[in-house]
Amino acid sequence: MVNNGYDKALAEEAVDSGKADIVAFGRPFIANPDLVTRLKTGAALNAPDTATFYGGGAKGYTDYPALEAADA
Ligand SMILES: Cc1cc2nc3c(=O)[nH]c(=O)nc-3n(C[C@H](O)[C@H](O)[C@H](O)COP(=O)(O)O)c2cc1C
Incomplete structure (x- = not known):
């Protein structure tokens, strides 16, 4: 692995x-x-926001858009 x-x-x-x-x-x-x-x-990927990686809150962990939302 x-x-x-x-x-x-x-x-x-x-x-x-x-x-x-x-x-x-x-x-x-x-x-x-x-x-x-x-x-x-082969859909495009959301770019990770490094500013929220270790923030301790929900932002950056639960609010990235899924495909339908990203395409809207
Ligand atoms: C925000 C964040 C939290 C992570 N937490 C852990 C963790 O708790 N335990 C762990 O073994 N690796 C953790 N990692 C490391 C990832 O599992 C992974 O090894 C690292 O991001 C490299 O893989 P990638 O290039 O696919 O991101 C974390 C990485 C990030 C960015």
């Missing part, structure tokens, strides 16, 4: 090459509640 700085292309390369069995996503998941759907469909 690998992690740290992976995007879709790097993750696929890691699995396809046999380097990894699975890839974990951290920051992309924080910013994209529907990350799996976005990766499957």
